[in-house]
Each structure stands twice: as C-alpha cells, then as structure tokens.
Amino acid sequence: MSHYDTFVTDVLVIGAGLAGERAAVEAATQGHNVILLSLVPPRRSHSSAAQGGMQAALGNSAMGKGDSPDVHFNDTVKGSDWGCDQDVARLFVETAPIAVREMAHWGVPWTRVTTADHVYDGKVIHEDPENAGLITARNFGGTAKWRTCYTSDGAGHTLLYTLDSMVLRLGITVHDRVEALSLIQDGERCYGAIVRCLRTGELRAYTAKTTVIATGGYGRLYGASTNAIINEGSGLGLALDTGVVPLGNMEAVQFHPTGLVPSWILITEGARGDGGYLLDKNLHRFMPDYEPAKKELASRDVVSRRIMQHIRAGYGVESPYGDHVWLDIRHLGAEHINTNLREIATICKNFRGIDPVTDLIPIRPTQHYGMGGVRTNIDGQAYGLKNLFALGEAACWDLHGFNRLGGNSLAETVVAGRIIGEKIAKFTAEASLDVKSSLVEEHLNKQADRVARLRENRDGTEYVFDLRHEMEQILSQHVGIFRSGESLQAAVDQLRDLHERTKHIGLRGGGRGGDPEMDAALRLPGMVRVAYCIAKGALARQESRGSHYREDFPKRDDANWLNRTLAYWPEGADEPELRYEPVKITESPPGDRGYGEASRGANSAKS
Amino acid sequence: MAVRELTFRIMRYNPDEPEKKPHLQDFHLTEEPGMSLFVVLNKLREEQDPTLRFDFVCRASICGSCGMLVNGKPTLACKTLTKDLPPVTTLLPLPVFKLLGDLSVDTGVWFRDMSLRTESWIHTDETFVPDAPEVRMDNELALKIYEAERCIECGCCIGGCATANIKSDFIGAAGVNRVARFMVDPRDKRTEREYFDVVGTEDGVFGCIGLMACDDNCPVGVPLRDQLAYVRRKMAVAGWHYQKV
Numbered sequence: 001m002s003h004y005d006t007f008v009t010d011v012l013v014i015g016a017g018l019a020g021e022r023a024a025v026e027a028a029t030q031g032h033n034v035i036l037l038s039l040v041p042p043r044r045s046h047s048s049a050a051q052g053g054m055q056a057a058l059g060n061s062a063m064g065k066g067d068s069p070d071v072h073f074n075d076t077v078k079g080s081d082w083g084c085d086q087d088v089a090r091l092f093v094e095t096a097p098i099a100v101r102e103m104a105h106w107g108v109p110w111t112r113v114t115t116a117d118h119v120y121d122g123k124v125i126h127e128d129p130e131n132a133g134l135i136t137a138r139n140f141g142g143t144a145k146w147r148t149c150y151t152s153d154g155a156g157h158t159l160l161y162t163l164d165s166m167v168l169r170l171g172i173t174v175h176d177r178v179e180a181l182s183l184i185q186d187g188e189r190c191y192g193a194i195v196r197c198l199r200t201g202e203l204r205a206y207t208a209k210t211t212v213i214a215t216g217g218y219g220r221l222y223g224a225s226t227n228a229i230i231n232e233g234s235g236l237g238l239a240l241d242t243g244v245v246p247l248g249n250m251e252a253v254q255f256h257p258t259g260l261v262p263s264w265i266l267i268t269e270g271a272r273g274d275g276g277y278l279l280d281k282n283l284h285r286f287m288p289d290y291e292p293a294k295k296e297l298a299s300r301d302v303v304s305r306r307i308m309q310h311i312r313a314g315y316g317v318e319s320p321y322g323d324h325v326w327l328d329i330r331h332l333g334a335e336h337i338n339t340n341l342r343e344i345a346t347i348c349k350n351f352r353g354i355d356p357v358t359d360l361i362p363i364r365p366t367q368h369y370g371m372g373g374v375r376t377n378i379d380g381q382a383y384g385l386k387n388l389f390a391l392g393e394a395a396c397w398d399l400h401g402f403n404r405l406g407g408n409s410l411a412e413t414v415v416a417g418r419i420i421g422e423k424i425a426k427f428t429a430e431a432s433l434d435v436k437s438s439l440v441e442e443h444l445n446k447q448a449d450r451v452a453r454l455r456e457n458r459d460g461t462e463y464v465f466d467l468r469h470e471m472e473q474i475l476s477q478h479v480g481i482f483r484s485g486e487s488l489q490a491a492v493d494q495l496r497d498l499h500e501r502t503k504h505i506g507l508r509g510g511g512r513g514g515d516p517e518m519d520a521a522l523r524l525p526g527m528v529r530v531a532y533c534i535a536k537g538a539l540a541r542q543e544s545r546g547s548h549y550r551e552d553f554p555k556r557d558d559a560n561w562l563n564r565t566l567a568y569w570p571e572g573a574d575e576p577e578l579r580y581e582p583v584k585i586t587e588s589p590p591g592d593r594g595y596g597e598a599s600r601g602a603n604s605a606k607s
Numbered sequence: 608m609a610v611r612e613l614t615f616r617i618m619r620y621n622p623d624e625p626e627k628k629p630h631l632q633d634f635h636l637t638e639e640p641g642m643s644l645f646v647v648l649n650k651l652r653e654e655q656d657p658t659l660r661f662d663f664v665c666r667a668s669i670c671g672s673c674g675m676l677v678n679g680k681p682t683l684a685c686k687t688l689t690k691d692l693p694p695v696t697t698l699l700p701l702p703v704f705k706l707l708g709d710l711s712v713d714t715g716v717w718f719r720d721m722s723l724r725t726e727s728w729i730h731t732d733e734t735f736v737p738d739a740p741e742v743r744m745d746n747e748l749a750l751k752i753y754e755a756e757r758c759i760e761c762g763c764c765i766g767g768c769a770t771a772n773i774k775s776d777f778i779g780a781a782g783v784n785r786v787a788r789f790m791v792d793p794r795d796k797r798t799e800r801e802y803f804d805v806v807g808t809e810d811g812v813f814g815c816i817g818l819m820a821c822d823d824n825c826p827v828g829v830p831l832r833d834q835l836a837y838v839r840r841k842m843a844v845a846g847w848h849y850q851k852v
Contacts, residue, residue, distance in 0.1 A: 040664050464657075512623045
C-alpha cells in the first residue's frame with residue numbers, strides 16, 4: 001500500500017458545491033479537520049449556474065408581505081404532491097431566513113429593496129420605504145408570495161464564491177480534480193473513500209471519522225440535460241455500490257419545457273410568461289389545441305408533456321440533435337426582447353448564433369433536476385451505513401417529494417449545509433477513526449484492479465462512449481416525461497443488458513495518466529446502475545405523482561402509493577431491489593394539487 | 608448553404624509521455640448547424656481520439672472552465688460557434704497556467720493562490736446573530752459589488768496579459784478586480800493601507816503596463832480597465848494623504 005498517497009482527516013466531504021462547502025464550513029468552525037474533494041475547482045461547481053435564487057420567507061418586498069415559514073411550508077408540501085417529509089420541510093422553512101442572512105453576513109451582495117416603483121404584469125408595485133435596503137425577493141412559480149432572494153442574474157455564482165471565500169478563510173483543505181471511486185466500508189460503517197486523481201490517474205486513500213456525499217445531481221445520465229457535464233450522479237453510485245445504502249425516489253425526475261437545442265442550456269420561463277408561442281414543424285401554434293385555456297402558460301410539467309406528445313405525433317422539427325419544436329418570441333418586438341428578455345437574447349446569440357428578434361428558437365423539454373438521491377434521515381445520516389452523511393441534490397433528505405419548487409434547490413444547499421453540517425460536527429466529535437489497514441488495502445486493490453484490467457483490455461472491447469450514449473438514449477426515450485409500463489419495461493430490459501456490457505469495456509486510447517477515456521470507463525458502470533434504479537422505480541410506481549407521469553396510471557393513488565421508493569443494489573446482484581417506506585404526514589394531509597390553474601408554475605425549476 | 612469540412616489544429620501534449628514533444632495535430636469534421644467548440648471537441652474525443660484532453664463544466668459561459676486560445680485569442684470555447692470560425696482553426700491551451708495535457712490547464716490552482724494572496728474574504732470581527740434582521744445595504748452598492756464579483760475565474764485576462772506571461776507572481780487584472788470588489792464592500796473592515804499592502808506592488812497594480820488586453824478579452828464583460836483605474840485612483844488619493852500625515 002506504500003505506493004499510494006493516503007490522507008487522514010476528521011471529516012471528508014465529497015463534492016465542493018454549495019451543499020458540501022456549507023457543511024464543511026460548519027464542521028471546520030466547530031474545530032474539525034476537513035478535507036473537501038472536488039471533480040473541478042470548487043468555484044466551477046454546478047451551483048454557480050443557478051441564476052434564479054433561493055426561497056426564504058423574509059417578507060421584505062411588497063409582493064412578499066405577509067409571508068411566513070408557514071406559507072412557505074404549504075407551498076413546498078403541495079408542490080411535492082405530498083411526497084416530501086413534512087418534518088424536514090418544517091425544519092427547512094424555519095431555517096431558510098437565517099441561512100440567507102448568514103450568507104449576507106459572509107458577503108453575498110443580495111439584491112435589496114429599493115423605494116423606486118416598478119411595474120410587473122401591467123401593475124405598479126410600491127415598496128414600503130421602511131424596508132429599503134433589506135433583502136428583496138422575486139416571483140417564482142408555485143409560490144403564494146414573492147419569496148425568492150437573488151443577486152441580479154447570479155444568485156448561485158455569488159453564493160458559491162462567498163461560501164468558497166469562507167473555505168479559504170478557515171483554511172479548509174481542498175483537493176480538486178479528484179474523483180471518489182468507492183467508499184471504504186465494511187457493510188456496517190464508512191471509513192472514507194478511494195479516490196483517483198484526475199490530473200495523474202493515481203489512486204489515493206482518504207480515511208475519515210465521517211464521510212459526506214455532496215456530489216450534486218445526475219442530469220447527465222439523460223444526454224439532454226440543463227445540468228453541467230460533471231453532474232453524473234457519481235455520489236449516488238458510490239452509495240449504491242455499498243449494497244446497504246438505498247437511493248430514495250429515483251423515479252422523481254424534473255423536466256424543464258424549454259432547453260435550447262443542442263446545448264440544452266435553459267431558456268427561462270419568462271419567454272412564455274411575456275407571451276412567447278410554441279410552434280411545430282409546420283409553424284403551427286399547437287398549445288391551444290391541447291390546452292385551450294392556459295396555452296403556453298400551463299404548468300411546466302403539463303407543457304413538457306404536450307411538447308413531447310406533439311413530437312411523438314410526428315410534428316417535431318428534425319435536426320441532427322433530435323426532433324424539437326420552436327419557441328417564437330419575434331412578435332414581442334426588438335425593444336422588448338433586448339430589454340426585458342435580454343438574458344434569453346444573449347444565450348441565443350452565444351450558444352446558437354441566432355437572434356430571437358428575427359429567428360425561431362429551437363427548444364425541447366430537458367432533464368433539469370433529480371428529487372431523488374442518497375436516502376438520509378432528517379439529520380442527514382445515510383440509511384444503512386454508519387458514519388456516512390449526504391446532502392444537497394445528491395441526497396433524498398426528502399424536501400422535494402415528487403416535484404421541487406423553483407428556488408428551493410439553491411435554498412436546500414445552504415440550509416441543509418447549515419443544519420446537517422452541525423449534526424456532522426456533533427457526530428464527529430464523538431466518533432473515533434478506527435479503521436483496519438487491511439480494509440483500506442482491500443478497497444484500494446479492488447479499484448487498482450479495475451484500472452489495470454481496463455488498461456490491459458482484459459475484459460472486452462465495448463467502447464465506453466457508445467455504451468454511454470445508449471444509456472442516455474434509453475433514459476431519454478423510455479424514462480422521460482411520458483411513462484408507460486411497456487416502455488419502462490423495455491428500459492429495464494435494455495439497462496440490464498447494458499449493465500452487463502459495462503463489465504466488458506476496453507480502452508482504445510491506452511488509459512495512461514489522467515486519461516478522459518479511463519475517467520469515463522471507471523464512472524460508467526455506476527451511472528448505469530443509478531439509471532437502472534430510476535427506470536425500475538418508475539416501472540414499479542403505478543400511479544402519477546408530481547413529475548412522475550404514467551400514461552397507464554394517470555391519477556395519484558394515495559391508497560397504494562403514498563410512500564417512498566428505496567432502491568438497493570445488493571452486492572453481486574445484477575439489478576436493484578426495491579423496498580418502500582411510508583411518507584411522514586404531520587401537518588398537511590394530502591389534498592388536491594391539480595395540474596391546471598391551481599398549480600400553475602408549481603412544477604418549477606432552477607431558473 | 609454548402610456544408611463545410613472544418614479542420615481543427617490542436618496542440619497535443621501528454622505529461623505522461625514526455626518523450627513526445629508538444630505538437631499540433633489536425634482533426635477534420637463536418638460542420639453542423641448551431642455547432643460550438645463544446646460540441647466539436649466532444650465529437651473529436653468520442654469519435655476520433657478518446658485521449659484528447661480539455662475542460663468543460665457548465666458549457667454555458669458561467670463556470671469559466673474552458674478558456675483557451677482560439678486562433679490566438681483567449682476566449683471561452685463553449686461560447687465559440689463554428690459558424691464564426693474559418694475553415695482551419697488553431698486551438699492552444701491558455702499560457703501562464705500549468706499545462707495538464709492538450710488543452711487542459713490548471714486555472715483552479717492559480718486562482719486559489721491569487722484568492723489567498725489577496726485574502727479574498729470579508730474581514731470582520733462582527734459575529735453573525737441568527738435572530739437579528741440583516742444589516743441594510745443600498746441596492747446601488749449591492750449592484751456595484753456584484754459587478755466586480757461577476758468574474759468567473761476563466762483566466763482569459765491572464766492568458767492574454769503581457770505582464771502575466773513574463774512575471775509569474777503578477778496577480779493580473781483578475782487579482783486587481785478582486786481587491787476592488789472587497790474595497791467597495793463596507794462589510795470588509797480592512798483599512799486602505801491593508802488593501803494597498805496587497806495590491807500596491809510590482810506584482811499588483813504597478814506590474815500592469817497598460818495594454819488592456821484583459822479588458823478586451825474578458826468573456827463576461829467585467830469592466831477591468833475601470834477597476835484598475837479605480838484602485839490606482841484610490842491609491843493616489845491615499846498616498847497623498849499619508850504623505851500629509
């Protein structure tokens with residue numbers, strides 16, 4: 001083992017986005033040694049891309065007047081289609097205002113209340129002069145009050161830069177350009193992780209009293225995703241591979257109606273809010289045919305479903321990147337587009353080379369967020385393995401149930417980081433690092449063997465990028481917005497076959513050093529297993545709830561399905577095993593969420 | 608419009624194979640509508656050479672990962688569209704930063720070092736009181752801080768900077784801008800003297816020889832020239848003040 005670098009710490013945090021950094025700051029403040037691991041320099045984490053903001057019931061702005069944690073609670077639970085854990089939702093809404101103010105104390109330049117009147121939707125809004133200079137909020141879908149705190153168009157960016165400045169200030173150790181390949185564990189307890197340096201390809205062992213998974217989302221399992229390319233669900237794979245830690249509600253996947261083709265960058269809802277149309281290949285405006293009342297402004301899950309329905313009926317526009325429809329905002333005029341919708345104009349220009357004043361925008365519903373993840377209790381402790389925590393999008397804490405509200409994901413990162421970070425600190429203070437070197441060696445050797453087999457092409461000649469694209473295709477085609485038993489069964493069958501084929505990857509490029517093909521080859525099997533959990537969970541859940549829409553079971557079924565899916569991958573198994581646990585209802589019994597007027601914008605997102 | 612065949616002349620170097628000197632390698636592919644260098648480089652890796660190294664994260668000009676020299680100019684690859692490129696395009700890694708392989712450079716380490724040297728965090732002894740309302744801030748001031756904080760640490764200002772290319776400790780426009788960000792923020796209690804100790808040296812504002820490529824090259828439009836002028840002006844005023852006292 002001597003030829004591997006080894007590191008010992010109190011707390012090992014895998015993932016240096018907002019959730020991981022916030023937890024690390026809390027643990028370090030309370031006197032623990034912390035090492036943060038990151039695939040990329042921390043400030044490049046996907047948290048930086050969140051442009052919308054974070055929800056917290058401050059009630060400072062005129063349109064937020066009368067807001068409270070209670071109102072925020074009700075929005076969140078209803079938005080989740082009663083799939084969330086209500087104790088978690090309660091804790092979250094009570095802590096969010098504190099977390100926002102704490103970030104202000106640390107340096108976030110939140111946008112503030114001004115006394116100038118402003119116009120929204122034709123209505124003049126007068127702000128209370130008493131509140132000038134306090135943190136203001138903007139409107140987001142599915143909320144009764146304006147509650148989303150923001151920094152111009154860079155909420156995620158400023159939050160991440162500020163938190164990372166705290167990491168610097170506290171002198172927390174950061175190892176970037178590394179990837180965890182497996183958790184060191186004995187089926188009872190977690191002792192750290194085996195990690196590969198992406199610069200050199202060398203393996204390392206990190207041992208810790210407490211290990212934390214904060215690796216973010218898995219959007220890239222669906223080729224088309226608004227997510228950054230590093231969001232590959234690697235932390236979910238780590239947990240699943242232990243055989244004893246389950247993933248919760250993996251079938252709950254959120255799609256945003258308007259991802260820009262072919263980069264799948266988000267085009268915000270403002271385009272439709274201000275009067276944009278959706279057109280098919282015949283330039284026919286098709287939404288009124290399906291939704292005569294709401295048209296393009298039906299809720300996001302509804303619009304996404306209608307677009308895909310229309311494409312499946314053969315009305316999509318063909319392109320090298322798959323069929324799409326058009327978003328048309330030309331009739332809004334140059335002045336409106338270049339002022340009120342400037343961000344959209346910039347994205348279109350930079351990433352598609354088109355001007356929405358004169359050109360149609362190619363769009364398609366796009367994977368956006370995963371409500372599911374490593375299942376934890378309210379303290380962030382993972383099910384099934386001691387000394388392991390998880391938080392943020394990587395976790396199923398379960399704040400979001402079957403549908404997340406816009407502004408609640410960014411809020412979850414720093415709120416959960418604060419709450420769970422404190423639990424981690426307390427837990428670690430009483431934990432000891434008691435790991436057998438033989439256990440570390442066993443896990444190291446296992447990963448070293450994988451690397452060697454790949455490098456020597458001992459197992460076969462399957463090309464990793466081909467398999468990867470097949471996985472993306474299977475999920476996009478069968479486990480997307482519309483789901484049905486037959487199609488999901490096909491996905492499950494194909495993923496079983498694909499998983500088998502991942503055992504026979506061979507490298508074409510040799511795999512020396514920090515080789516990207518080796519990176520992909522080591523990562524893919526875990527990704528396919530996570531994909532399998534999504535598909536199998538979706539097949540089993542014979543109801544529609546939130547973002548999970550079954551054409552063959554179009555209604556919510558509380559009698560049979562008011563529960564949470566737990567997907568395990570037992571050691572040596574060739575498919576996941578599904579179990580279920582009840583959803584805790586404390587304050588708000590399941591009611592009518594609706595998919596029309598009552599929930600307009602409820603299927604909201606990160607924008 | 609006729610479909611174009613594009614050539615990409617890409618610098619290749621793998622530190623694990625030091626016997627192979629850095630060299631340019633030509634790749635060819637057919638242009639597609641809406642194609643960006645993000646699409647191009649991934650296609651080349653997956654279809655022609657799986658060892659090709661480059662960095663992308665957000666691919667939406669937010670994260671700052673993909674700075675490189677495109678036909679000699681430092682810019683973000685993700686927002687570079689092939690329709691704006693000639694039939695032959697040269698791609699080189701950003702200079703100044705440590706080369707990790709092919710087009711991949713270690714901007715993260717450079718920026719972390721700069722952030723530490725400029726102590727890029729709010730310096731205050733005030734403790735956070737969870738139940739107290741937030742300290743008020745004028746929105747104009749919040750916007751001013753944000754304007755400087757918009758830097759995405761891509762390194763385009765550094766790669767294209769004459770001083771940074773010959774002087775390894777120069778903090779560059781990104782570093783000066785970073786100091787300016789904290790100087791305008793009243794939450795940071797550092798004195799002007801403390802800022803100037805960091806920035807008023809040959810490795811700070813006095814290292815700049817005024818070519819202003821940084822301002823031209825910034826892909827997100829941070830007003831780097833103005834920030835440099837701001838810090839110099841503050842120093843001039845303060846210097847005069849110190850002499851008087």
